[in-house]
Amino acid sequence: EHRRAGGLPTVGLAYRLACSSSRTLLGEEGLGLLAEIADDAAPTDDDAVELHAEVAALASELGRHDEARERWLQIAQRRTDGLGEAMALLEASKAAYQLGQAEQAIDYIDRARRTEAPDELLALDLDGQQAAVHLWLERRTDIGRSLASDVGRRARALATRAHGVDGLDRRARRSYIN
Numbered sequence: 001e002h003r004r005a006g007g008l009p010t011v012g013l014a015y016r017l018a019c020s021s022s023r024t025l026l027g028e029e030g031l032g033l034l035a036e037i038a039d040d041a042a043p044t045d046d047d048a049v050e051l052h053a054e055v056a057a058l059a060s061e062l063g064r065h066d067e068a069r070e071r072w073l074q075i076a077q078r079r080t081d082g083l084g085e086a087m088a089l090l091e092a093s094k095a096a097y098q099l100g101q102a103e104q105a106i107d108y109i110d111r112a113r114r115t116e117a118p119d120e121l122l123a124l125d126l127d128g129q130q131a132a133v134h135l136w137l138e139r140r141t142d143i144g145r146s147l148a149s150d151v152g153r154r155a156r157a158l159a160t161r162a163h164g165v166d167g168l169d170r171r172a173r174r175s176y177i178n
Helices: 011-019 023-040 046-061 065-078 082-098 102-114 120-137 141-161 170-177
Strands: none
Touching: 011 023, 011 046, 023 046, 023 065, 046 065, 046 082, 065 082, 065 102, 082 102, 082 120, 102 120, 120 141, 120 170, 141 170
């Protein structure tokens, strides 16, 4: 707030705050301020692009899934790389899931698949998300169980290839746990 009032750059500081392990302590007021800074930043600013993603993640953590979904969709539109777009759509699907919006959640998954980002972890995450939607929102347990079982098998194979969970990098470990 002081930097903004003084006309000083705020994106870098906002990004550091948004990445903090204690960021949820900022609450909804802090989320609002970070969102304003992200929205006011130049779209070409590299830190601003990352700030938008952290604001969307914080919105999810604070239970503001409607805001998170909208922000992830905006991020997906701004991404120029297929993987970045697909990952933003996956996060939008997770927010829609939290809102109980099965049709939208599946639509975002389908859109993410159409980016054709060749990534084993993304495919695993998308299938896991789709299994969750089938199981818990649509109550299509036969399809959901089958897909969840396949996802579990693939995740275990991933860990085996890495010589155990400890051999996985951060992103792969998160996919494995999910």
